Amino acid sequence: MPILGRVVRLSVLLRRVGCRDCGKRMEAVSWLDRYARMTRRLADAVIQACERLPTLHVAQLFGLHWDSVRLLERRALQVALSVLPKAQPPRLVMDEFALFKGHRYASVVMDADTRRVLWIGEGRSRAAVRPFFEELGSQGCAQIEAVAMDMNTAFDLEVRQHCPNARVIYDLFHVVAKYGREVIDRVRVDEATQLMMFD
Numbered sequence: 001m002p003i004l005g006r007v008v009r010l011s012v013l014l015r016r017v018g019c020r021d022c023g024k025r026m027e028a029v030s031w032l033d034r035y036a037r038m039t040r041r042l043a044d045a046v047i048q049a050c051e052r053l054p055t056l057h058v059a060q061l062f063g064l065h066w067d068s069v070r071l072l073e074r075r076a077l078q079v080a081l082s083v084l085p086k087a088q089p090p091r092l093v094m095d096e097f098a099l100f101k102g103h104r105y106a107s108v109v110m111d112a113d114t115r116r117v118l119w120i121g122e123g124r125s126r127a128a129v130r131p132f133f134e135e136l137g138s139q140g141c142a143q144i145e146a147v148a149m150d151m152n153t154a155f156d157l158e159v160r161q162h163c164p165n166a167r168v169i170y171d172l173f174h175v176v177a178k179y180g181r182e183v184i185d186r187v188r189v190d191e192a193t194q195l196m197m198f199d
Helices: 040-050 055-062 066-082 126-142 153-162 172-198
Strands: 016-019 023-026 091-099 104-111 117-122 146-149 167-170
Touching: 040 055, 040 066, 055 066, 104 126, 117 126, 126 153, 146 153, 153 167
Parallel strands: 091 146, 146 167
Antiparallel strands: 016 023, 091 104, 104 117
């Protein structure tokens, strides 16, 4: 760990010991995990910093490679996610969002009551959200009462296939937008056509 803003590197010689039961082994050190190239204390500090800062800033702060920081962050997330209880929400919210600034998307499924993110998958197709329902299982899907979503046909079809008891609820923004596009525009075109006929 840096001390007063300066990088500190430890050069530690570990003894190789012979054991009658398990053969030759490296000496165990309490502050260093097996095969680790950084101390537990440094790894913990990096993980804590990742909660507040972007990965690149953490790498620069500790003088580590971006990949090393990302690996530590990913391991910490896997540990944190493994202890979460499996959710059985009665109401879900599904939506998609853009990844970066291109035309790549990801889908998110959330518990409508707690607003907790339950699942994220890459893409916005039926195949992108299907693993969530498969992981939930038929019993979990049967308990779902309602699913709120935009007017994404893929989400709608997948919910109707896996959750027979669920009501699909479209969000108001997309309903109004679709109404504006399809109904009001149609009326506007029809009125313009009638006016042209009188001229």
